[in-house]
Amino acid sequence: MTPVVALAFLAGALGALGLALLASTVPRAGGGPRGHGSDLRLMRLLRLLAAAGARLRTPLAAAPTDLEGRLAAAGRPGGLDARELMAAKTAAGLAGGGLGLALSSGAPGRLGILVLLGAPVAGFLAPDLWLARLAAGRARRVRRELPLLLDLLRVQTQAGASLPAALGELGERAAGPLAAEWAAVAREAALGVPLGRALRAMESRLPLPEIRTLVAALERSRRHGVPLGDTLAAQAREARFALARRVREEAARAGPKIQLVVALLLVPSVLLLVAAALAAALLRHGNTALPI
Numbered sequence: 001m002t003p004v005v006a007l008a009f010l011a012g013a014l015g016a017l018g019l020a021l022l023a024s025t026v027p028r029a030g031g032g033p034r035g036h037g038s039d040l041r042l043m044r045l046l047r048l049l050a051a052a053g054a055r056l057r058t059p060l061a062a063a064p065t066d067l068e069g070r071l072a073a074a075g076r077p078g079g080l081d082a083r084e085l086m087a088a089k090t091a092a093g094l095a096g097g098g099l100g101l102a103l104s105s106g107a108p109g110r111l112g113i114l115v116l117l118g119a120p121v122a123g124f125l126a127p128d129l130w131l132a133r134l135a136a137g138r139a140r141r142v143r144r145e146l147p148l149l150l151d152l153l154r155v156q157t158q159a160g161a162s163l164p165a166a167l168g169e170l171g172e173r174a175a176g177p178l179a180a181e182w183a184a185v186a187r188e189a190a191l192g193v194p195l196g197r198a199l200r201a202m203e204s205r206l207p208l209p210e211i212r213t214l215v216a217a218l219e220r221s222r223r224h225g226v227p228l229g230d231t232l233a234a235q236a237r238e239a240r241f242a243l244a245r246r247v248r249e250e251a252a253r254a255g256p257k258i259q260l261v262v263a264l265l266l267v268p269s270v271l272l273l274v275a276a277a278l279a280a281a282l283l284r285h286g287n288t289a290l291p292i
Contacts, residue, residue: 011272017265042130043078046088049095049127050080053087072205074134075177089127096123138177139208143246145178146210147239154232163218163228164189181206195222210239 067082080088100119104112149170156166164186171183181202188198199215214235221231 008273008276011269011276013269015266015269046080046085046127046130047078049088049091050084051087053089053091054084069204069207070128070131070135073138073207074131075138077131077134085127085131089124092126093120093124096120096126099123139206141176142178142206142208143210143239143243145174145176146214147236147243149174149178149182150214150232150236150239154229154236157232158229163222164195178206210242213238 067085071077071080071082071085097120100116103119104116152170152174153166156169157163161169167182168186168190171179171181171186173179185195185198185202188201189195196219199218203211203215217231217235218228220226221228
């Protein structure tokens with residue numbers, strides 16, 4: 001392994017990692033869901049991997065006990081269940097192993113061993129990381145939608161509509177994951193499911209503190225006869241305060257994150273490129289290689 005190759009490889013790896021982290025830190029303009037088209041392509045790829053993994057004769061890894069909950073929190077992308085996701089993870093791990101085997105021969109020195117060992121692990125864990133990203137994006141959308149939808153729900157109930165009817169009306173007219181969950185609660189209530197059970201099922205699919213607080217407040221209002229309009233108005237105020245506080249906290253954390261990425265990844269990658277150029281110049285002039 002020559003010093004030039006090693007330094008150039010490390011510089012490229014650090015630069016790519018730094019740019020990826022910066023892209024994930026900077027918020028998308030407009031406030032919409034980031035990378036929606038890429039998520040659809042990844043979802044199709046995950047379905048293909050699940051189909052490929054199901055046809056493999058290799059034994060599938062046992063699904064973690066919390067996998068169904070994580071799938072529900074992410075909105076159950078592509079309609080996948082836990083077994084299908086484990087099949088996709090198995091196929092992705094095998095594909096990563098094949099890719100690592102192909103790339104390890106071109107990697108300099110001992111980095112080839114790291115690529116060979118790390119590629120299947122990265123392939124197996126990649127669906128989990130994507131699932132966590134989907135769940136985080138869904139939670140952000142729910143928090144943004146919650147104050148306005150609570151105000152609309154209060155208006156509906158104060159106009160005389162029952163809680164299931166108001167949830168169904170808003171679920172049909174509004175867009176977003178929270179409106180879809182409210183529509184699901186209304187459908188379950190129309191089929192005879194007790195409203196409390198339907199709300200608790202929604203809470204399991206949206207494991208957020210704001211949703212737990214809302215469900216608990218609706219249960220107290222229904223049991224003790226507290227006016228629903230006052231309860232919903234209080235919940236809307238608390239949701240707005242919580243959303244504003246979370247936005248301020250995320251903005252305060254974004255600056256140090258960007259500084260760390262620049263200082264620890266991007267600046268060293270540039271310095272490594274300079275060192276690689278100096279090493280190449282010294283080697284061309286017949287000097288000894290720089291120690292790594």
